[in-house]
Amino acid sequence: MSTGQKLLVVLTSQDVLPTRANMKTGWYLPELVHPYNDLDGHVELVVASPKGGEAPVDPYSIEDSKNDEASQRFFKEKWHVWKNTQKLESFLGKSAEYVGIFFVGGHGPMFDLAVDPTSHALIREFYESNKLVSAVCHGPAALVNVKLSDGTYMVQGQTVTGFSNAEEDAYKFTDAMPFLLEDKLKEHGGQYEKADQLFGVKVVTSGKSKNLITGQNPPSAGVIGKVLLQAIQKGMIQAAIRKTASYVADAGRVQANTRIWCVQQIQRHSSMTNIDARLLAASTVPEWLTSDPKCDLKPESCGQCRRANISCHGYRNVKDLAFRDQTRVARQKVVARQGYAYQPITFPSPMLDLNLDVEARCRDTFFLLVNAVSLAFSAVQFDSRELISTAFNRYSAAIGNLRHSLCEPTVFIGDEILQSILLLDLFEKLAAPSLGMPGSSMTHIRGAMSIIESRGKLNFASALSTQIARNILSHFIISCGITKTSILDSQVAVWKDLSGLIMDSKWDYMGILVDIVNLRAMLTKGIMVDDSKINGKVFDIKCRLEYLADSLERSCGPVVVLLDDWQALDGEYDVYPNHFTMQLHDAVRMMRLEMEGLIRERCHEQNGDAINKIAKQICRSVTYCIMPQARSENSEPFTPxxxxxxxxxxxxxxxxxxxxTDNCVQEWIWRILEYMAEKGLSPSNTSIRKQVCPDTTKEIGPRLTRSVGGTGFVAGHVIDVLLKRGHSVVTTVRSEQKAQSIRNEFQGVGEEKLDFAIVPDIAAKDAFQGLGAYGLEAAIHVASPFHYNITDAKKDLIDPAVLGTTSVLDALHKTCPTVRRVALTSSFAAILDPKLSFTGAKKTYTEADWSPLTMEDAYSNPGLAYAASKAFAEKAAWDFMADKKPDFSLTTICPPMVYGPVKYPVKSLDSVNTSNQLLADIINGKHKSGLPPTQLPLFVDVRDAALAHVKAVETEEAADKRIFVTAGYYSNQELYEILYENFPDLRDRLPDEANKGGDPNPALDSFGYDTTRANTILGIDWIPYKKTVIDSVKSLL
Known part of the structure; x- marks a missing residue:
């Protein structure tokens, strides 16, 4: 039985070998199966991967283990383990909830986990918390590059193992690997061990607390799970001993029969059977009972008590805490890491030879500057000339004091003086525009930088010294970037020295910024003549920035909030963990925009989509800071x-x-800037309008787009997205009554933005011939019906789909010469081969696939009739494009099951669209006996489907392409769980837990999907199934 303990199991997200013509790879099946089976029932196993969702299993491992009964049974019965993994980043900061972390092998980890910052941060967190860290075969690739908080590699000095060079040669994959695991483990200081024979079993335990466990190869997977279980049980026994003995210690005595009593308590607390009596018999009274406890000095609740699982009420008197000065020891460690071990190093004490007058003057200088900077900041905030004058007086006095102090012959340039110089630089950057101080941006920071260079090893004398050196170097790099001044090699060397002690995303960003600053200086001064070298530098920086942006997104990315308001561009905005994180994201985006701009200017690449995507990400970071309903501290006018x-x-x-290049984004930014000025910023800031839109004589007019079938489930959301993105819409409806229902939903939108064309029968000849009068620029056709209430498949489904599509295209071709882009709704049904799922054949669908259904199939049942109508209609559309060669391009959008909130109010739950029929029936209590099994297991949110249509006519790269859109897998069982968790009032309408039904589709392998085209061209952040269900229910209740 489970003990309540949890183990985090990590699988790779890498599904191809880029070095082998994109050969399929992933995690190795037996290396998960055997440890999983050994541990299952003893601990709760939580499975994660870097990207979340389905973690790819190496297809060759399935074949390799065909004679392994346990692996084959696991693969068939427990597919849910890897089909819906959690994102690895969600476990950061949660090591206290787990006994350890285990990395499964396969070639995939060599490419993603080996360089994944999130994995490295988690491993460091677990290891330094004395949690188990384990990996098997290629799994140690996740460990090999991990650095601890002191800057050393985790494997340094530890006994480790992993897939050997000889084994890699035997598999003939040596040339396909980015590095050899055995070599890299040794390179980073690991004491590598391997079995005596090739593919022999080898599992080793090492680490400061015997918490590092590694296995060599696939055969070792059969042993490492058992070793992990023993380590977990041993840890639980020791925790129980500590917990029991603490009761005795609190009473002020330890009885002679402590060990017997401990045994009884252990058996009660551990929830284990067959406890290893030998381990307990060999144990003595815990060392911490007879020595000073090693405490982490957290007054509210010490970590030692938490690790022992005992109650802690904090320190009874914080003043009683005794601190030991570890400065000397820390300095020695730092020096040793820098390669100066065994040298007798002594550091001069700052201000050691100063007389009291000089020391007092330095202190006065520091506080004068703190005062000056505070006043300068307030002066800028409140636009006060009086405050800036007072601030300048403090600044002048501080300059005089500092000059006298530096003239003392015995002065040691310590931390306090450097902090004062840093404050001088900060004051000038704040106050220079108001005081008219030309060319002063580098005056003080350059002097501070020269001092940092000259101090050498003294920059690492203490944590404060290192932090000051970091701050000065950061300010210096940014100042050089502003003035387009080169950073010298000696200054770059300081950055490299600090990099051995500092590990965070901001510091990684500063490293890239060094190269950007030097590139700016080269371009400004014309230092480098060879364009190919400059272009190479630009592309190299671009790639590094993209990697950093991706890492930030995984480790501290924003939460997307949907909001129907003009202040939220495209109806959504981002919420970050804190303001610093948002600044870091936007800083990286600015650098990316700079590189994309250089590429567009120098290489003439069509990278407008990439630029527009980054620009929109910046825009989405604004709303949270300004909009009153976005957070409680926002107000109008703005707070300071x-x-x-x-x-x-x-x-x-x-x-x-x-x-x-997106006019809508430009206009939105201008409007936001005007709003900022209106709510409290200086009106002069809105002069950016002329820089944003320099051609003020050019009016950016509306872009007319047409949505056919405006009352439909998808069409209502398409109209909503079009209007939010600044388009004017002409939509066809069957009657004036239908038009009025749409007007009621979009109240306040005038006829110049939303107009209607009455088309009673879209399948009728010449139904759309009157469209030429509207001056359309693009068209979106979403009128194909989806329902099973039909009497004649051809008349009710196929004719409306085929004739409706071709008549729309023909009308646009003949009467709308201004139309340049057309998108139409097709379906995954036009891609799917339904027969494959019946046989269980493995299949990954892409846009290259077509449904094989015939007209005979269409007449066999309503479901196939709908699928056939979509396939016939889309093929007719592409045939039209080939035959008529119109002046417009075509994009088809192929969604699977489309779920989500209804845009228009429904008369009753009995009349909802077919996509929401099951949900409506559940709400009505019609499925108390159990939910039906899941049929088609892929879905997309209707809002994402609508956005895909709109982006298809906005994005040049989407022209003349099919685009398959899906957010991934779902099941009716998942639907039940979401409803039960989030809507308590509906629980009495749900089936009992034992009879909930809704089984996932057992043939998921027949529904593989590849949405690379949608992700790269349209760039949609897919709405998860949970949000889809919650919003759908709210729209129906």
């Missing part, structure tokens, strides 16, 4: 904090507006 946040947003907004 909002004003500061808005000033920080000005630079990225300006750059986004300058580079984007």
């Amino acid at each position: 904090m909002q004003k500061l946040e808005c000033r920080i947003l000005m630079a990225p907004l300006y750059q986004a507006a300058q580079l984007t």
Whole structure:
């Protein structure tokens, strides 16, 4: 039985070998199966992967293990284990909830986990918390590059194993690997061990607390699970001993029969059977009972008590805490890491030889500057000339004090003086525009940088010294970037030295910024003549920035919030963990925009879509800071904090507006800037309008787009997206009554933005011939019906789909010469071969696949009739394009099951669209006996489907393509769980837990999907199934 303990199991997300013509790869089946079976029932196993969702199993491992009964049974029966893994980043900061972390092998980890910052952060967190860290075969690739908080590699000095060089040669994959695991483990200081014979079993335990467990190869997977279980049980026994003995210690005595009593308590607390009595018999009274406890000095609740699972009420008197000065020891460790081990190093004490007058003057200088910077900040915030004058007086006095101090011959340049110089630089950057101080941006920071260079090893004398050196170097790099000044090699060397002690995303960003700054200087001064070298540098920086942006997105990405308001671009905005994180994301985006701009200018690449995507990400970071309903501290007019946040947003907004090719984004930025000025920013800031839209004589007019079939489930959301993105819409409806129902939903939208064309029968000849009068620029056709209430498959489904599609295209071709882009709704049904799922054949669908259904199939049942209508209609559309060669391009959108909230109010739950029929029936209590099994297991949210249609006519790269859109797998069982968890009032209408039904589709392998085209061209962040269900229920209740 489970003990309540949890183990985190990590699978790779890498599904191809880029070095082998994209050969399929993933995690190795037996290396999960055998440890899983050994541990299942003893601990709760939580499975994760870097990307979340389905973690790819190496197809060759299935074949390799065909004679392994346990592996084959696991593959057939427990597919849910890897089909819906959780995102790895969601476990950061949660090591206290787990006994350890285990990495499964396969060639995939060599490509993603080996370089994944999230994995490295988790491993460091688990290892330094004395949690188990384990990996098998290629799984140790996740461990090999991990650095601990002190800057050393985790494997350094530890006994480790992993897939050997000889074994890689035997598999003939040596040339396909980015590195050899055995070599890399040794390179980073690991004491590598391997079995005596090739593919022999080898599992080793090492680490500071015997918490590092590694296995060599696939055969070792049969043993490592048992070793892990023993380690977990041993840890539980020791925890129980500590817990029991603490009761005795609290009473102030330890009785002679402690060990017997401990045995009884252990058996009660551990929830284990057959406890290893030998381990207990060999144990003595825990060492911590007879020595000073090693505490982490957290007054509210110490970590030692938490690790022992005992109650802790904090320190009874915080003042009683005794601190030991570890400065000397820390300095020695730092010096040793820098390669100066065994040298007698002594550090001079700052201000050691100063007389009291000089020491007091340095202190006065520091506080004068703190005062000056505070006043300068307030002066900028409140636009006060009086405050800036007072601030300048403090600044002048501080300059005088500092000059006298530096003239003392015995002065040691310590941390306090460097902090003062840093404050001088900060003051000048704040106050220079108001005081008219030309060319002062580098005056003080350059001097501080020269001191940092000259101090050498003293920059690492203490944590404070290192932090000050970091701050000065960061300020210096940014100042050089502003003035387009080169960073010297000696200054780059300081950055490299600090990099051995600092590991965070901001510091990684500063490393890339060094190269960007030097590139700016080269371009400004014309230092490098060879264009190919400059272009190579630009592309290299671009790739590094993209990788950093992706890492940030995984480790501290934003939460997307949907909002129907003009202040939310495209109806959504981003919420970040904190303001610093948002600044870091936007800073990286600014650099990416700069590189994309250079590529567009110098290489003449058509990268408008990439630029527009980054610009929109910047825009989505703004709403949270300004909109009153976005957070409780926002107000109108702006608070001082909002004003500061808005000033920080000005630079990225300006750059986004300058580079984007999307007129809607430019207009939105201009409107936001005007709003900021109206709510409290200086009106002068809105002069950016002329820089955002320099051609003020050019009016950016509406772009007319047409949506056919405006009352439909998808069409209602298409109209909504079009209007939010600045388009004017002409939509066809069957009657004036239908038109009025749409007007009621979009109240406040005038006829110039939303107009109607009455088309009683879209299948009738010449039904759309009157469209030429509207001056359309694009068209979206979403009128094909989806229902099973039919009497004649051809008349009710196939004719409306085929004739409706071709008549629309023909009308646009003949009467609408201004139309350049057309998108129409097809379906995954036009791609799917339904017969494959009946046989269980493995299949991954792409846009290259077509449904094989015939007319005979269509007449056999309503479901196949609908599928056939979509296939026939789409083929007719492409045939039209080939025969008529119109002036417009065509894009077809192929969604699977489309779920989501209804846009228009429904008369009753009995009349909802077919997609929401099951949900409506559940709400009505019609499935108390159990939900039906899941049929088609792929879905997409209706809002994502609508956005895909709109982006298809906005994005040049989408022209003349089929695009398969899906957010992934779902099941009716998952639907039940979401409803039960989030809608308590509906529980009495749901079936009992034992009879809930809704079984997942057992043939998921027959429904594989590849949405690379949708992801790269349309760039949609797919709405998860849970949100789809919750929003759908709210729209129906």
